[in-house]
Amino acid sequence: MAANWKLNAFLGLTAFLLTYLLSYTNNMWQTSLFRAGIGFLVFFVLGYVVRLVLNKVKIKNTSSSIHEHHSVEGSNVEMESSRHEGNQWEESFQQIPLNGLHKGENT
Structure with missing residues (x-):
């Protein structure tokens, strides 16, 4: 947890210095210091x-x-078990021409 506040303090200090240096040329030092403090916070x-x-x-x-890793492992196990069942899924596949799927549709 120590690195948390150190990093935030570094960010705040950087914002403080940049705000003060850029604001000092156009404002009084009290106004620049106040704005730099707000930038730090x-x-x-x-x-x-x-x-x-x-x-x-x-x-x-x-x-x-x-x-996702567990679900992928589960699907791999299912695929392995389906391969050992005699490739039933692959045997039932039939090739259908595309124009046979879209009868009557004209684009």
Whole structure:
């Protein structure tokens, strides 16, 4: 958890310095300092919010990929069992011409 606040402090400090240096040329030092403080707070809190959202997305993607992995394994097992049943699915396939499927439809 220590890396969390250190990264956010770095983001906030960067925003503080950039805001102060860019605002100092056009405003008094008190106004620049106040605006830099607001920039620090915004970026410090925004760092937590962005990482929270990214963590939720990562957890959701991880759980869905685990679910997909299990479903893929299940379908592979079903395919293996159907192969051992004498290829019934492949024997029942019949070729049908495309114009036989679309009788009466003119495009």
